[in-house]
Amino acid sequence: MIEVKNLVKRYGDFAAVDDLSFTVNDGEILGFLGPNGAGKSTTMNMITGYISATEGDVIIEGYNMFEEPEKAKQCIGYLPEIPPVYPDMRVREYLNFVANLRKVPRKERKAEVDRVMDLARVDHMQRKLIKHLSKGYRQRVGVAQALLGNPKVIILDEPTVGLDPMQISWMREFIRSLAKEHTVILSSHILFEVNAVCDRVLIINHGKKIIIDTPEQVIHTIGGTDGIYVAAKTTREELAKILSGVDGINNIREERAPEEGVSACSVFPKEGADIREQIFKAFSSADVTLLEMRSETKTLEEVFIALTGKEDAAC
């Protein structure tokens, strides 16, 4: 369990992290989202004890990071944005060093290194120098390192950046499998990834918490009412006229015509109203062919842009 309480990090007058509080429960995967520069890495660096906080507390498995750092750090495996590997070491040698550093008892060290190499699938690379490994394999060695000593909490800072699609899908599956035994925080600026992997999402911007909830709930509560996309074989004017006869419409947004002689728009009904049937009947009574009608659910992407401001999300 991870508890973050009123965490603040200031650099001079600039607050990189501003009064951030949240809790991650046992066995949960928390997705940590925000545009670049939102304070994700800074927060993670504070949770892992790499940098200190200006104010606030981080409590890992009951140990306060700033009061009992060694006990708290023992519970955390951390993969920073750039895998912390020594290029001039061999994979096995490196993992042995980390196991030793993380106080894995000497007798269990070999078995433990074998275990994490197997999990991260780097066992066939164990004799290679890390500088000769590809980005994907370095990332895996970084993952293996974070698992050493089987820590309760695993923190991954943008684990899929720079990986190819195959490796990304492996990494996602792998992170999911971690949740059985570990509490995971995973940062990303790729929304799809968070949606696919995480139990809950925390969105921050400019160091402040914007929302924390399940991905579905985030989309639902902030996304507003779902729209209905309508395309019919008619002119824009005709389309607007037909729709104006339907009750329960909040507003209508024109969409780009999908093909010649077809008009389209998005219809936003009033809160809670299901007007699909009425729309169908209205077109049918006007004898206009309705080519397409589908509900549009907002993606996390749109929610994210809406929440963090357009220019921030451009990255």
Add this chain to the structure above:
Amino acid sequence: MLAVYKKEIRQAFTSIFGYMFLAFLLALIGFYVYQINLKQEYANFAYPLNSVTIFFLLLVPMLTMRTLSEEKKQKTDQLVFTAPVSITRIILGKYLALASILLIAMAVISIYPPILSKYGAVNMKIAYSNIVAFFLLGCAYFAIGMFLSSLTESQIVAAILTFIVILVTLLADTLKDRIPSDHVISFLVIWVLILLLAIIVFFMMKSVIVATAVFAVCGAANAIAYFAVDKALFDGLLTKMLGWISLISRFENFRYGLFDSAAYVYYLSISSLFVFLTIQAIKKRRWS
């Protein structure tokens, strides 16, 4: 601590630097032993060691430049400083690894005096107290080098800074006899030093207020000591101050066969001071 220690030793000898350091140091000592002890037939083992001390200028940065700067540059410090080991232990592990590498060279040269004694009377007490002093001098320079490496991300900058600082400690002894040392000059030089201190404080804390406060407090203390207390305090102060930082002048005594335990204490203090400063520099980095 042991994990970091072992890693540092192994890294020194998987890269070229560990071998270069040992080869260079042993070759130099060997050369001077051959020149002075064998060829010119001086029985004193202190002379060759004394001649080698100047090469610490190149030898020390070779080993210390990467100790902390490289960790920071490659972001491996994120691993080391999030491990369940205290910063003090990590720094001590690194420092002891450096000292151990020098110790290897000392072990090798420890067999020279008995070999030399086959050809004449060698004063073993002078020889071994010199080897110990040489080792401790090296350790003091390592501590300084490690501290300077903790201040920067660049190996090159760390190496150059270490070179300059060691050069100053080597020249201090020569310099102190050649500078004017009346109280006016001392008073002014102290002002310059206070200004330098304030500038360093500014760059470390990024705060004009703190830097100004440091400058004001130290400046006031300086002025009070000069005008209100006693001007005689400042007579020869510069010479004394250069004496404080002259690591090498402590080594000279051993040459004449004097066993100077104060020098041992001095070297150990310098080592402890800079190891402590390194720990503080790393701790401070976490705060800014």
